[in-house]
Amino acid sequence: MSDDARDDARDDVPRVELTPAAAELLRRLREDHGPLMFHQSGGCCDGSAPMCYLAGEFRTGAADVLLAELAVDGVAETVPFWMSRSQYEGWSHTRLIVDVVEGRGSGFSLEAPEGVRFLIRSRLVGA
Template identity: 85%
Template sequence: MTDTPRVELTPAAADLVRRLREAHGPLMFHQSGGCCDGSAPMCFPEGEFRTGDSDVRLESLAVDGVAEPVSFWMSKSQYDVWSHTRLIVDVVPGRGSGFSLEAPEGVRFLIRSRLVGT
């Protein structure tokens, strides 16, 4: 169970991360439990979203073709709900949050999940 990554990217999400990294530099994800798009993973330039004591760093994602790992953060309250799952970051057509870097691309990141151990 410790060898199982807590967060992973689909091939489509990894491709988008590579393109966003080229355009914006090092990246990070944050998923909160807020309203609107708050329960969707949002992508920011690394350090642009302020994390604090109410956030948990789940993992640093290694993405082929990206020099540095992409950190994935989640609010503690959201983590309590998702702690038994493996999070899979995917990308689908549609408009997500205007604050997330992929918004102008006409796509949005979303989370799929699997129970840990499956």
């Protein structure tokens, strides 16, 4: 987790979590593709949705914040969740909940061929 995210996070509140449906989809994607990562850029349209890539396929840098290393039962390695720093500024007081819904997004996320897409639900930290 980055220093910025650590400063804003309460120890007992995860910054990012997965719904059971999202965890199940990540298990399937991991089995089919290999190690995974998330990035949420904050761009328009699907750019504001979390995109799932092969680990390392999306290059992160100083403009990004590592919010979490998501543990998924049945997956050997954690799934890093990155967000653009500018997007994080607006979401820093929320708990991000990665979910999955039916419908295909228009991005390059690995779940697109499955006919589903990841999305973020949120709660204020402490809520």
